[in-house]
Amino acid sequence: MAGDDLYNDGVLKRIVYNKLSSNWRSIMGFTKDKTGMVFGKLTVLNYVGMNAAHKSLWSCKCECGNTISVISGSLTTGNTSSCGCIIPNFKHGGTGKSSYNTWRAMIRRCNNVKDKDYPRYGATGIIVCPEWLDYLTFEKDMGEPVGDETLDRINPYGDYVKNNCRWASVKVQNQNTRVRKNTKFTGVIAIGNKWIAKITHMKKAYYSKVFNTIEEAAQARKDLELKYWGVK
Secondary structure (H helix, E strand, O other), rough: OOOHHHHHHHHHHHHHHHHOHHHHHHHHOOOOOOOEEEEOOOEEEEEEEEOOOOEEEEEEEEOOOOOEEEHHHOOOOOOOOOOOOOOOOOOOOOOOOHHHHHHHHHHHHHHHHOOOHHHHHHHHHOOHHHHHHHHHHHHHHHOOOOOEEEEOOOOOHHHHHHHHEEEEEEHHHOOOOOOOOOOOOOEEEEOOEEEEEEEEEEOEEEEOOOOOOOHHHHHHHHHHHHHHHHOO
């Protein structure tokens, strides 16, 4: 009988949990409740769940009238303070500099929900550190790129912060891409229940043969890196 009571109690708890609104879940400690809080031009309306990267999302209303979903961390750091109707002040005297154009693009893809690249950056939780919201600080920390160098995050899953960024050539950046969601190896792609390696060199893609295991494809990727990039 006691076992039945324990089972019924457990079932009841699960039912109660599932009946709780997402806001109440946050209030009870699953995530800090931000309902009603104001961040810049955004007022938090309610908790809407987790994104694909398991980060908390909040529905927010902007002073301009638009409603958007924002990652919790972007609100608390000040990285997102509007729906995109305002962006940092670009009048810093950097017009014409490569670093300035790079800085503007970085800010847009992390902060502006209307930017075409926002889904791959800001929406996944990648942020620009508060210090770099000012162009002059970014320029002081990074200097100017040389040749074909562009801004690269050393840890491609990390944020735009000084110790995670560098100016890097296209070749270096091609070796430092984020891994596809369906594999644990860079440059290895699943095709049904088979695997294939891919590499890009001089703007052209090269592929290995198809393998039965991911490990074989991963070794083929290393062989391609040695052949086309000279990397062992």
